Amino acid sequence: MRHGINQRKLNRTSKHRLAMLHNMSMSLIDQERIITTLPKAKELRPYVERIITVAKTQDNLQGRRILYSKTKDTVLVKKLFTVLSKRYENRNGGYCRIMKYGFRKGDNAPLAVIELVDRDVITEKKG
Template sequence: MRHRHSGRQLNRNSSHRTAMFRNMTSSLVEHEIIKTTLVKAKELRSVAEPLITIAKKDSVANRRLAFARTRNKATVGKLFTELGPRYADRPGGYIRILKCGQRPGDKAPMAYVELVDRPLHDPDGSDDKSQTVEEES
């Protein structure tokens, strides 16, 4: 029976799962949008959203806690300097999951994982960070 077992195994052992979600979280914080399978995207939400909540209150203890979970200094820096202040007024729901079809090789359902209210990048080269995804919709 599967009572009180949270999370999915994803055909990986625990150390592989931990490393995979650390890498995915670092990529999400760095690029603010990533493409992955739908199941991994749903599991990533339970790892990445608490990190952003931790980053809303900048303290040495919270920075150490975030570093223990990500093991990446650049990720921790961006979490506390950009993402924490950006989501200070939002009580949760920092991540949006958009389904984007199926992978050609094995028909696995794919999804984009993106941060809500992320700045749009202009293809012309001018980085006008006043526009966000929410303003365009």
């Protein structure tokens, strides 16, 4: 029976799975939109939303240290505290959106687009 199991293993070891979530969360925070498989996107959403919530609620040295330990990148920590925490200050969760994107050509895996809500599309087209 599967009682009490609340995460997908994604056919990876625990270290590989955590490293993958870490790398995907950094890419999502940096680019604000990535394309991945649907199960990976569903596992990534709570991971990223916890990071953004820490940036919103703990705007102090302790919060910066927590986020630096999660992201290992000072540029992303600065973006979390300056851009994303201001963007989501009136939103109580739900910072990510998952949309189905079809199926991958090689193995027919379901794809999904995961993106941050209320992202600035105009500046992305210029850059």
